[in-house]
Amino acid sequence: MEYFMERRIYMRVLIGFLIAFVFILAGCSGEERSPLKTSIYNPDNDKIGTATLTEQPEGVEVQLKVEGLEPGMHAVHIHEFPKCEAPDFKSAGNHFNPLSKDHGLMNPKGAHVGDMPNVEADQSGMVDTKLMLPEAKLKEGQKSLLRDEGTSIVLHSGQDDGMTQPAGDSGDRIACGRITLKADEDETSDPTEPDKKQESN
Numbered sequence: 001m002e003y004f005m006e007r008r009i010y011m012r013v014l015i016g017f018l019i020a021f022v023f024i025l026a027g028c029s030g031e032e033r034s035p036l037k038t039s040i041y042n043p044d045n046d047k048i049g050t051a052t053l054t055e056q057p058e059g060v061e062v063q064l065k066v067e068g069l070e071p072g073m074h075a076v077h078i079h080e081f082p083k084c085e086a087p088d089f090k091s092a093g094n095h096f097n098p099l100s101k102d103h104g105l106m107n108p109k110g111a112h113v114g115d116m117p118n119v120e121a122d123q124s125g126m127v128d129t130k131l132m133l134p135e136a137k138l139k140e141g142q143k144s145l146l147r148d149e150g151t152s153i154v155l156h157s158g159q160d161d162g163m164t165q166p167a168g169d170s171g172d173r174i175a176c177g178r179i180t181l182k183a184d185e186d187e188t189s190d191p192t193e194p195d196k197k198q199e200s201n
């Protein structure tokens with residue numbers, strides 16, 4: 001009798017561990033969304049860089065590496081649709097704005113979740129920098145960059161003044177990258193990095 005009691009307790013503990021293990025596995029598969037690497041294209045549909053998005057406690061970190069830009073300041077935002085149709089990238093829609101705020105990091109009624117500080121391209125036209133989206137997430141939820149089909153990252157010809165509606169008077173859209181789990185799959189079958197080095201030689 002006592003033996004069976006012990007056995008039942010043992011089985012319960014074992015089942016408890018198994019359930020915990022399944023939850024840990026489920027958590028790990030969620031982690032696959034982060035980091036998420038996306039390719040960035042110019043209006044000629046040439047790949048000119050990447051953005052690597054990583055979910056962190058303080059928001060989503062955006063590691064941005066782009067070349068072939070005009071030297072100087074450029075606006076960069078997350079836009080609402082994962083569509084980068086060259087040459088004008090209008091398909092990306094407006095700024096990602098799940099909290100229905102006004103545009104602009106300097107705006108008291110702002111900002112969009114997708115608003116970021118301007119980036120500076122050096123004399124050779126390169127940007128290599130880290131940005132932060134303090135309110136965004138990569139996992140499920142209203143503020144997830146991957147909600148619905150996803151979003152996009154867009155660079156502009158000019159800089160964002162941080163105030164003007166609806167997009168900071170940033171000029172034309174000059175580069176676009178899709179932020180979606182589908183783009184992530186494309187990435188693995190598209191080793192563009194070596195190609196780019198050949199082209200520049």
Ligand SMILES: [Cu+2]
Binds near residue numbers: 075076154156167
């Ligand atoms: Cu934009």
Ligand SMILES: [Zn+2]
Binds near residue numbers: 112
């Ligand atoms: Zn905005």
